[in-house]
Every structure is written in C-alpha cells, then in structure tokens.
Amino acid sequence: MSTIKDVANEANVSVATVSRVLNNNGYVNEDTRKKVLKAIEKLDYKPNAVARSLFKKQSKTIALIVPDIKNPFFPEIARAIEDVLNNNDYTLILCNSDEHEDKEKKYFDVMKQKYVDGVIIVTSTLTPNYIEKNNIPIVSLDRPIHQSIPSVSVNNYEGAKEAVQYLKKIGCKKIAHVRGPVSVINADERYKGYLSEVCNEPWFNKDYIINGNYNVLETAKATMVLLSKHRDIDGIFAGNDYMALGVLKAATQMGIRIPQDLSLIGFDGIQLCELTSPEITTMAQPIYELGESAAKLLLDMIEGKAVNPAQQEFKVSLKIGQSTKVLR
C-alpha cells in the first residue's frame, strides 16, 4: 500500500499539497492538482482511514446494538441502517447485547476506544445518565429511553388499541393478549393499549394475559395452556409478529382454525407475516423507514446539524392478512 508520502514524491510536491487535493481544501494550482491526481492514479493510492481517524477523532463508523440479530425484526432494521450508512460512506458495526447491560456497556467502551462516531441502540436497560456520561451521539430505536435521548419509534399504545379495536370490530367477543417481556417499554405500552380496550368489558379476565417473552416456542406452549383452559377465546392480540407465529403454531397444533375459530393479530409487520399461511394480520410498523430515519438522524447529529424533532414517532397501520375473520 502506498502512502501519501509516496504520492508526494511521485508528484514532486509536499504531503500537504497532496492532502489538499485529497480533501479539496486550501489553494492548489490546477496543474499541480492534475500532477497529484495522476500520481494517485498511478500508485492506486487510497488514503489510510486509520491515520485520518486518529487526527480527526472520528472513524466514519457507527455501531448498532440490538438484543439479538436472530430476531427477524432486527435484520430488517439493520438492513435499512446499513443502506443509509453505505450511501454516506459510513460503516456499520453490529453488536448483540442479549438485553444484557454488561454487554452493552462493554460495547460502549470499545466504541469509544475506536472513535466510533455514534450508536443506534435498542435497549431497555441503559439509563439516560449513563448514556449522557458517555457523550457520544446516540439514537434509541424501537424503545425510547427518555425525552433527553433522541429516538425513533412508533405509537405502540395507540397501535395496540387499534389492533384490539379491529378484533372487536370483526366480532371477537373474548380477546386475549400475549405480551412481550415486562420492562421492555414497547411491550408495556402495547399491553397498556390492550388493557385500556378490554378492562371494562364484562368478559375481561386477567388470565387472558400471558407472557410470551419474545420467544416463539415459549409462546406456543403458553398459548396452548391458555386456549385449553379458556376455550371461548376467539381473538388474540400478540405483542409482536414473532410471538404471533407461536400462537399460530399452537392453534394449528390444537386443531383450532385460524381465522374461523380464532382471530389473530400481531404487531410489527415483519416480512415473515406474508410468508406464513394464513398470512398474519398485523399492526405494521414502517420498519425500513424506521431504520432509515434513525440512521439519518444519527448522521445529522454527528455532522452537528440541528435535529428538529429529536423524538420521532411513526404511526403503525393495520395490515390485514388472513389470520383475522373477514369483516362483512
């Protein structure tokens, strides 16, 4: 690999001049510029990003910290983010936290040591205090942390209400909820949305709420217990699509027909919804847009641009599949 010095020698100028044409700043005579460009071409010179980072204290790299990339929601997000970064000459570092605070913090340390320019994080454990102490541009995605931390998310509460309302509208009389882990903010919000819609119903029963913990098999098991105990449940609102998959599995296994016997609605709108049969009705987040916005927001922050609404909330929209009774 040739260095800036090699180029300088080849072009018979100083390294400063080469640097100037490289970065397009300062005065450079047109002829000199051409000479340098030719030398760069000839040596196939590529500036050393590390040396540049050291001086500039920035690495053109951002980190994405998610609980687990195997959860199908996150690859979709990651893809959107990577696309934006790629178009802006940034690079993406991927981190799996397993919702584990220690791991998150360890990643943060590494990020700072590597001059990572910013981070996009999906977390339920980190405090605003810790984050601000670290003093690195950050965007929380999917799960807002605090008003002081820029975030990109959706209206989980309203969305959950809409989901339950839709189940009611198509005629469901007893609606259960498979909720995500306690203390995950959006799982809580969705749960609250469900609750607000059903708590005053005469049929409402606290046993209709089960915990799926973002795990398909666990959800399937819990659902089987639920459905065999309460045979009159005719609607289920799953806290996300991944868990809805578990409900679908449980129902199929038990010979409960979806949507004839049981209507199922999920949340998220991951691609998988369209690939199952029946296709899962869901409250769809604009997932790609979410990732895109988070990335753009972060890049703006890094480049010191004003970020108008630092708390971006997108709307979810009902995406009717085949897992809910047809309205007539």
Added chain:
Amino acid sequence: MSTIKDVANEANVSVATVSRVLNNNGYVNEDTRKKVLKAIEKLDYKPNAVARSLFKKQSKTIALIVPDIKNPFFPEIARAIEDVLNNNDYTLILCNSDEHEDKEKKYFDVMKQKYVDGVIIVTSTLTPNYIEKNNIPIVSLDRPIHQSIPSVSVNNYEGAKEAVQYLKKIGCKKIAHVRGPVSVINADERYKGYLSEVCNEPWFNKDYIINGNYNVLETAKATMVLLSKHRDIDGIFAGNDYMALGVLKAATQMGIRIPQDLSLIGFDGIQLCELTSPEITTMAQPIYELGESAAKLLLDMIEGKAVNPAQQEFKVSLKIGQSTKVLR
C-alpha cells in the same frame, strides 16, 4: 478522555513505561507497575484503539460480507461469528452485498483503508485472483470459491442426494426440485445432487425443476404453476428452507395437504423450520458451528497460526419435521 501521557504524568513515569505495563512486555519494576495501574484506575484510562491500530496496522475488526442480512440464514451465521469475535476482543462489521460484485469490491477497498484484519464472505462473484491480489486474510463461508481460498461449507451434493433419497424412502413417486439461483455454487451442487438421484427414474421430467431464486413469494408462485400443471407430484425438495416456506405457502393456498398429499423437504435447518406448522423437514446444516468455525479459522489466520484443513466441510443431517410423510 485521558491519554497515555496523562497517565505517565500522573504516575511520574514515561509513556514507554505505561505502554509496557499496558501490554505486559519488557521489564517493569513491581512498584512502578502498581503506580501506573493506580494512575490508570484513577483517570479511568482506556487506550486509544485507533492510535494503536495505526502503529500495529491491525484493527481488531473483521468484516462479514453477506448477500442480504434479511435472508434468515445469515443472521444465524452472523450471530455465531459475532459471539466468537466478542470473546476474542474483535469487532464485527456487517456488509450487505446484494450479490453485487461492485458492492463487494467497494467494501474491500474500505476494509483495507480501515486496516480490517480479515473478512468472512458469502459470495458467488469474486474470483480467487481478485481476492489474492487484495492480500487480506479471508474465509469464504457457505460457498467455496476455490481450493486456494480457505472455506467453511457443507457437503451440499451429498446432502441433496440424501434429501431426495429420504423422499423416495417415504414413498414419494414423483419428486420436484425448487432450485436456488444459477451460478450460486451450493444451489448448483444441490441441484446436481437432486439430478443424480432422479435422472434415471422413468418418471423424471425436466419440468419438475423450477427456479425459486431464494425468494419466497416467487417460489410460491412458481410452485403453484408447477403443481397445477403436474398434479401427480408428491414430493418436493426445496433448495433451501426459505424457499420451502414458499412451497408450503403455495400448497396451503391450493388446498394441497402437507404431508398427506405432498411431502416437502428443505435444506439449511434455519430456526424458522420449527416455527411453521407443519414444521419443515430439512437437511440441517450445523449453522452456528459453521459461523463459529469460520470465525475461529479466520482468527487463526490473522494470528498467523497454521490452519490445518483450510477447507472445512461439515456434514448436513436429516432433521425430520412434519412436512414429510411418516415412514412406517
């Protein structure tokens, strides 16, 4: 952030001494070491990874280039790799190539500029020549490129044969194949494996081979055409699980019962297989192990260790689900 100089000042020693205790090399008096350690503690000093990189010409970072992280096979691989790296103080950069040579090459350039220590790549387009020219430790994953390039993969040909053999064993009389994209080496191998098992069968018909292009919806469509034309097909070997999902969808939509009317077997063993109903029978790759091995192999290469079998081939194993008729 404090620097090595701050620590040196605090401890009243030179930066060289601090560096020595940091890296545990050279002579350092025990008392001095303690002084330095205390200063490090007091200042919460973390060495600057970029400065270190510049001198050492290595970044403790490796890149993973996959076609598209949204394909559920890759997050599982990525997760395994990230785990290994994390345990070895390496960081993972994620790149989506979309099978596009230009993008792959662009990533390579960036990697070299950032002193990325090695790359794990899933590619069908890069030539051994180009790769060797780049002179950066590399492991090809899932799709071997050439004997000269270390790789981690499975016995696709044999696996495909086994899959078809199993379909025969359970009594399938007419077996179709949904193949992956032409020129993807493992899709070709699986296709050949299928062919070798069926080409001499009296019933064999070239029309039984359709192309799913790693796309679920496309596969579903093509499968519907296939199945409505050839109503006597009673077994399908899908080139991977993701496409098997498409077959499942098509069959369900057409009212064809799986496994009663049609047996379906996939390839890969992604987690999704267990989450559908019926669960998909598949020739399972040891996915996590694959990623793990690729990462370990690459780290060994980076650290200059001899890599015994630089071409690692794992075995796939039949994982019986519910999408194939029960053998009795």
Added chain:
DNA sequence: TTCTTGTGTGTAACCGGTTACATGTTTTTT
C-alpha cells in the same frame, strides 16, 4: 576485581494522515 548479564526506565522515531503557520509570488485595490 572486572566482565557479563539481567533489570528498569527514558528518549525519540515511527505509524500516515491533517493543518497551523511561514514564506513567496501574483493579482487586485487604492
């Protein structure tokens, strides 16, 4: 006692860029 050898530490060069500053030349302004 003198010569090695081992221990302990500091100085400064180096990694490969960027940029403040100095210097000289040309062009524009007054």
Added chain:
DNA sequence: AAAAAACATGTAACCGGTTACACACAAGAA
C-alpha cells in the same frame, strides 16, 4: 507605485499509541 488581498506551496507539529535504542544500575560469573 505602494499596500492589501488572494494564491500556492512547504515545513513541522500534532493525533495517541508502540518500540528500538541508549543508558544506568545491580547481581552473578570469571
């Protein structure tokens, strides 16, 4: 014509580490 502004380029410090080399001293060998 003199002063100011714009242009062009080079020198060297700097980013924050690592390490070759020099030097001083103590312990062991001859």
